[in-house]
Amino acid sequence: MPVNLSVPDPAALLPVRGVRLGAAAAGIRKPGRKDLLLVSLVEGSSVAGVFTQNRFCAAPVTVAKSHLATGAVRALVVNTGCANAGTGEQGLAAAKRICEVAAGLLGCRSEQVLPFSTGVIMEPLPVDRIADALPACAASLADANWLNAAEAIMTTDTVPKAISRRVEIAGRPVTVSGIAKGSGMIRPDMATMLAFVATDAPVEPALLQSMAAYAAERSFNCVTVDGDTSTNDSFILLATGRAELPKIVNSDAPEFKVLLSAVTAVCTWLAQALVRDGEGATKFISVSVEGGMNEAECRKVAYAIAQSPLVKTAFFASDPNLGRILAAIGYARIVDLDVAKVDLYLDSLLVATRGARAPSYREEDGQRIMKQAEINVRVVLNRGAASSAVWTCDLSHEYVSINADYRS
Amino acid sequence: MPVNLSVPDPAALLPVRGVRLGAAAAGIRKPGRKDLLLVSLVEGSSVAGVFTQNRFCAAPVTVAKSHLATGAVRALVVNTGCANAGTGEQGLAAAKRICEVAAGLLGCRSEQVLPFSTGVIMEPLPVDRIADALPACAASLADANWLNAAEAIMTTDTVPKAISRRVEIAGRPVTVSGIAKGSGMIRPDMATMLAFVATDAPVEPALLQSMAAYAAERSFNCVTVDGDTSTNDSFILLATGRAELPKIVNSDAPEFKVLLSAVTAVCTWLAQALVRDGEGATKFISVSVEGGMNEAECRKVAYAIAQSPLVKTAFFASDPNLGRILAAIGYARIVDLDVAKVDLYLDSLLVATRGARAPSYREEDGQRIMKQAEINVRVVLNRGAASSAVWTCDLSHEYVSINADYRS
Numbered sequence: 001m002p003v004n005l006s007v008p009d010p011a012a013l014l015p016v017r018g019v020r021l022g023a024a025a026a027g028i029r030k031p032g033r034k035d036l037l038l039v040s041l042v043e044g045s046s047v048a049g050v051f052t053q054n055r056f057c058a059a060p061v062t063v064a065k066s067h068l069a070t071g072a073v074r075a076l077v078v079n080t081g082c083a084n085a086g087t088g089e090q091g092l093a094a095a096k097r098i099c100e101v102a103a104g105l106l107g108c109r110s111e112q113v114l115p116f117s118t119g120v121i122m123e124p125l126p127v128d129r130i131a132d133a134l135p136a137c138a139a140s141l142a143d144a145n146w147l148n149a150a151e152a153i154m155t156t157d158t159v160p161k162a163i164s165r166r167v168e169i170a171g172r173p174v175t176v177s178g179i180a181k182g183s184g185m186i187r188p189d190m191a192t193m194l195a196f197v198a199t200d201a202p203v204e205p206a207l208l209q210s211m212a213a214y215a216a217e218r219s220f221n222c223v224t225v226d227g228d229t230s231t232n233d234s235f236i237l238l239a240t241g242r243a244e245l246p247k248i249v250n251s252d253a254p255e256f257k258v259l260l261s262a263v264t265a266v267c268t269w270l271a272q273a274l275v276r277d278g279e280g281a282t283k284f285i286s287v288s289v290e291g292g293m294n295e296a297e298c299r300k301v302a303y304a305i306a307q308s309p310l311v312k313t314a315f316f317a318s319d320p321n322l323g324r325i326l327a328a329i330g331y332a333r334i335v336d337l338d339v340a341k342v343d344l345y346l347d348s349l350l351v352a353t354r355g356a357r358a359p360s361y362r363e364e365d366g367q368r369i370m371k372q373a374e375i376n377v378r379v380v381l382n383r384g385a386a387s388s389a390v391w392t393c394d395l396s397h398e399y400v401s402i403n404a405d406y407r408s
Numbered sequence: 409m410p411v412n413l414s415v416p417d418p419a420a421l422l423p424v425r426g427v428r429l430g431a432a433a434a435g436i437r438k439p440g441r442k443d444l445l446l447v448s449l450v451e452g453s454s455v456a457g458v459f460t461q462n463r464f465c466a467a468p469v470t471v472a473k474s475h476l477a478t479g480a481v482r483a484l485v486v487n488t489g490c491a492n493a494g495t496g497e498q499g500l501a502a503a504k505r506i507c508e509v510a511a512g513l514l515g516c517r518s519e520q521v522l523p524f525s526t527g528v529i530m531e532p533l534p535v536d537r538i539a540d541a542l543p544a545c546a547a548s549l550a551d552a553n554w555l556n557a558a559e560a561i562m563t564t565d566t567v568p569k570a571i572s573r574r575v576e577i578a579g580r581p582v583t584v585s586g587i588a589k590g591s592g593m594i595r596p597d598m599a600t601m602l603a604f605v606a607t608d609a610p611v612e613p614a615l616l617q618s619m620a621a622y623a624a625e626r627s628f629n630c631v632t633v634d635g636d637t638s639t640n641d642s643f644i645l646l647a648t649g650r651a652e653l654p655k656i657v658n659s660d661a662p663e664f665k666v667l668l669s670a671v672t673a674v675c676t677w678l679a680q681a682l683v684r685d686g687e688g689a690t691k692f693i694s695v696s697v698e699g700g701m702n703e704a705e706c707r708k709v710a711y712a713i714a715q716s717p718l719v720k721t722a723f724f725a726s727d728p729n730l731g732r733i734l735a736a737i738g739y740a741r742i743v744d745l746d747v748a749k750v751d752l753y754l755d756s757l758l759v760a761t762r763g764a765r766a767p768s769y770r771e772e773d774g775q776r777i778m779k780q781a782e783i784n785v786r787v788v789l790n791r792g793a794a795s796s797a798v799w800t801c802d803l804s805h806e807y808v809s810i811n812a813d814y815r816s
Contacts, residue, residue: 121731
């Protein structure tokens with residue numbers, strides 16, 4: 001059961017001028033479910049991408065990076081059910097073949113198509129089934145298809161994830177819409193599972209890339225479900241330029257800042273949605289670490305807490321066994337950390353101060369907060385002015401069930 | 409259910425001349441179970457220790473380190489049920505008070521007593537109950553008490569862990585006996601949960617310390633259950649010198665090498681026992697990584713695999729979803745790793761070669777091995793001559809149950 005996350009209202013998902021989406025059921029893993037998405041982009045769109053740092057990066061990621069570098073992207077093809085990772089030369093050929101088929105349908109060059117895959121690793125991509133289903137995707141291309149698109153990229157997700165924002169830039173309405181998938185193997189490293197965000201604002205490509213990196217760093221790179229970084233993580237930011245605005249070419253311009261803020265908000269919502277729908281999640285937990293010497297050490301501490309199986313099972317049980325949080329802070333590898341300065345809060349409840357249980361802390365107060373569906377763990381290191389936050393979920397029986405049964 | 413591990417045969421546990429052990433039920437957490445251990449050492453014993461690197465190191469660890477530095481250790485006191493960690497100044501006073509009581513009973517100075525605690529973090533140590541039970545420990549001191557001692561330090565362990573070895577040095581019999589506890593919060597970092605190993609060989613203290621460090625590095629520092637490093641990890645190596653041998657003072661001497669090998673074997677057995685009895689474990693998995701540029705990178709890769717919740721749930725399910733192992737290799741942060749050179753084996757079955765599924769690999773073969781209770785994952789990086797191995801267990805429903813219910 002996702003935590004405070006439900007299927008988006010289709011009416012709240014706004015078309016982005018210049019982007020059309022079409023989905024189909026290719027029977028990649030299971031028959032009869034949507035598992036293939038085609039996104040077509042108007043000519044002249046800018047496209048930016050942030051990709052997994054996993055050395056076993058999947059074949060489609062390798063191909064997408066190389067095609068992205070040629071510029072002039074016109075389409076994305078996304079399949080679920082098979083990651084096409086750990087597949088060697090054969091996998092690269094398969095990803096390229098998908099691009100060729102899509103290019104034939106859309107009348108562009110295959111280098112203008114970016115391929116993406118998600119699903120089981122080390123199994124061959126069923127190229128023929130995908131090629132056979134692509135015409136159905138092309139036939140259903142429409143600009144109002146965002147919910148369909150979000151559904152077509154789900155794997156163990158229980159809820160499609162899609163969101164739109166509308167902002168005004170230079171007096172003109174600008175739309176940002178995005179979708180994402182992922183609920184396990186989530187510990188993005190410079191990117192998330194799969195996320196695609198589009199805007200109709202006109203943005204110069206290099207600037208769009210810096211916008212993608214900024215937004216990823218503050219959204220997808222702040223979540224963890226199980227600490228496993230996927231082979232296929234990709235976040236793509238599209239700007240079609242169809243809004244009637246002068247092209248945004250300067251990162252100091254107010255137009256850039258308004259758009260950056262809207263894109264980051266959409267990415268943050270999507271990243272938190274991944275955690276809310278984390279495999280087996282029953283709770284949404286934000287971990288904020290303040291008072292560090294720098295952001296990096298705050299993030300280390302936050303991730304040590306957010307990834308500890310012992311902390312996560314305590315949240316699942318609503319058990320205020322909060323010494324486990326102190327233990328995680330202690331092994332976060334902050335070499336000169338003075339634990340005698342550390343304070344720990346649950347929401348606004350002071351649990352530990354100067355490294356030890358606070359005299360005012362009463363277990364029944366901790367218990368009450370641990371039962372909530374959303375909890376903020378706040379750590380104050382008291383050694384500097386930097387801060388960082390990450391979002392995670394609890395570790396439940398259901399996580400084990402989902403991952404023990406995933407392929408069966 | 410521990411994996412191929414049962415209660416030791418008391419007759420196989422050999423007394424160590426100069427070491428007497430006494431246990432009692434102090435009612436620290438649960439009434440009527442042994443939870444307190446006193447170990448008394450003959451005068452002139454050498455003692456060495458390796459301790460947790462967790463910055464939130466527990467009060468007894470701080471006190472034990474400081475008392476160890478004074479030399480002339482005569483006793484250890486170990487309680488289970490309460491870690492006395494995250495307890496501040498009050499915790500330090502509590503640990504010192506326990507040393508005073510034990511010293512009074514044994515007629516030594518309190519600085520000659522090393523205190524150890526394990527159990528729930530951030531709760532106050534019940535000093536009075538421990539002080540009240542220490543006389544019972546002292547009254548029961550005996551050299552044949554190794555199994556009792558192993559039982560007295562258990563927390564979520566389902567099986568007491570104890571082992572002995574006898575070797576011949578310079579024509580004389582020398583005994584090495586050891587006990588350990590721990591099955592969760594196991595990812596030792598320079599030490600394990602709690603392990604105490606004693607020998608009657610005479611060893612110069614600095615040499616004994618190097619022996620402890622060597623053995624820990626090849627045993628307790630090679631295991632992980634859940635990746636959580638405890639606040640209380642301690643490994644103590646004792647040498648009473650009661651065997652009729654000249655003192656071992658030279659690390660090049662054959663006597664040293666024979667003893668080192670016996671101590672390392674005892675530590676390795678104990679470390680593997682921790683994993684075999686890992687919380688919820690149904691399988692014992694060794695991960696060997698070969699062909700690395702250095703041992704450190706091999707260990708990084710081994711730990712990435714051994715700590716991946718996705719890999720561990722696949723083992724639990726006996727599901728040969730082995731692409732998850734490739735993904736873990738990929739995110740182990742070996743920056744210049746060429747995945748196109750990586751080979752992966754399960755036992756002697758070639759699963760992946762040159763970074764992709766091996767043409768000869770058949771899923772039914774993988775399935776057969778995944779069903780075994782003991783499995784070797786072997787990774788060959790093909791970029792150097794170094795190797796490393798770690799031992800871990802699977803991640804089951806039972807792990808979640810144990811850690812969700814631990815305090816209740």
